[in-house]
Amino acid sequence: MATPILVVDDSVMSRKLVIKALPPEWDVEITQAGNGQEALDSYRSGKAHVMFLDLTMPVMDGYEVLETLKREGLNAFVIVISADVQPKAQERVKELGAIAFLKKPVKTEEVKQVLREYGILT
Amino acid sequence: MKLQSLTADQTDTLQEIVNIAMGQAGDSLARVLDCFVNLSVPRIKLIEVAQISTHMAKLVKSDMPITAVRQSFYDDLSGEAITLFSTDGYHDLSELMGYQNDLDPNTEKEVLFDVSNILVGACLNGIAEQLNANLSFSAPSLIAENTTASALLTPESLPWDYALQVEVNFSLEKRNFMSHLIIMMAEDAVDSLKRSLDAFLEAV
Numbered sequence: 195m196a197t198p199i200l201v202v203d204d205s206v207m208s209r210k211l212v213i214k215a216l217p218p219e220w221d222v223e224i225t226q227a228g229n230g231q232e233a234l235d236s237y238r239s240g241k242a243h244v245m246f247l248d249l250t251m252p253v254m255d256g257y258e259v260l261e262t263l264k265r266e267g268l269n270a271f272v273i274v275i276s277a278d279v280q281p282k283a284q285e286r287v288k289e290l291g292a293i294a295f296l297k298k299p300v301k302t303e304e305v306k307q308v309l310r311e312y313g314i315l316t
Numbered sequence: 317m318k319l320q321s322l323t324a325d326q327t328d329t330l331q332e333i334v335n336i337a338m339g340q341a342g343d344s345l346a347r348v349l350d351c352f353v354n355l356s357v358p359r360i361k362l363i364e365v366a367q368i369s370t371h372m373a374k375l376v377k378s379d380m381p382i383t384a385v386r387q388s389f390y391d392d393l394s395g396e397a398i399t400l401f402s403t404d405g406y407h408d409l410s411e412l413m414g415y416q417n418d419l420d421p422n423t424e425k426e427v428l429f430d431v432s433n434i435l436v437g438a439c440l441n442g443i444a445e446q447l448n449a450n451l452s453f454s455a456p457s458l459i460a461e462n463t464t465a466s467a468l469l470t471p472e473s474l475p476w477d478y479a480l481q482v483e484v485n486f487s488l489e490k491r492n493f494m495s496h497l498i499i500m501m502a503e504d505a506v507d508s509l510k511r512s513l514d515a516f517l518e519a520v
Contacts, residue, residue: 204357205328205331205332205335206328207325207328207329207331207332207517207520208332208335210520211332211520214520250335250355250356250357251357252357276339277335277336277337277338277339277340277355278339278342278343278355279339279340279343280342280343280346280352280353281346282346282352283352298332298335298336298339299336
């Protein structure tokens with residue numbers, strides 16, 4: 195069965211780049227969200243077993259999404275994909291429950307490695 | 317001749333490219349200051365140089381005193397990069413850079429030039445790298461001290477009718493310091509920028 199995944203970024207281009215970097219052999223059903231609020235809506239309707247999350251976004255940013263998920267009992271694998279590459283940003287998202295922090299532009303090999311590490315992709 | 321604006325796809329691509337570049341700039345600044353840097357979403361628009369004061373005034377609160385450093389860039393992309401500093405946040409900056417007392421005007425200038433070099437260098441190199449473009453920079457120069465944003469640039473100070481304005485903001489957590497980096501892309505450079513963006517888009 196296809197894994198429901200959610201790609202969250204305010205930039206359409208950036209979402210395309212993320213989707214293009216997904217391992218081709220991974221059977222997924224992709225939903226996209228343009229900000230944190232949309233992301234939470236999709237997450238709550240069960241569309242995010244794995245979430246690829248940008249940090250800098252209008253309306254609601256990635257940190258707020260992570261905080262909300264943590265408060266409500268996180269039930270998704272969140273992989274942060276960000277242009278903000280400060281070590282402190284990486285620390286913060288890990289503390290908030292993200293399983294990985296990948297730098298933009300993201301590479302297929304890096305995505306694969308994380309998915310394998312967590313047994314999402316075998 | 318009126319300049320053709322960027323298409324929605326080109327704007328989105330440029331925004332994402334700037335986003336990645338400013339992330340690198342923020343990271344460089346964070347390492348130098350040992351402090352977390354908050355980044356904004358980059359804003360991009362085509363402006364008429366005749367309206368430059370109005371555009372600049374919209375960037376920062378009108379009554380806020382600012383100091384500005386300017387660096388030109390040229391080669392495949394050309395234009396002016398202007399780094400605005402809030403004057404009242406400036407003390408935070410010199411403190412974070414390890415200076416303890418009030419600085420003499422020369423050292424003060426050096427600190428501003430250092431930060432400008434970090435932001436402009438990382439940001440523009442980041443953009444150029446992603447677009448496979450070559451870029452060179454002039455040395456920074458102080459163009460204004462303790463002035464308001466609207467008084468910063470006059471239409472005469474930029475030799476074009478139109479410019480593509482890219483704006484990113486950096487601020488420090490728990491500190492007053494904030495900085496705006498404004499990149500004005502020359503109108504002649506916009507066409508080659510569009511071609512580079514199209515090439516990037518095609519590769520996706």
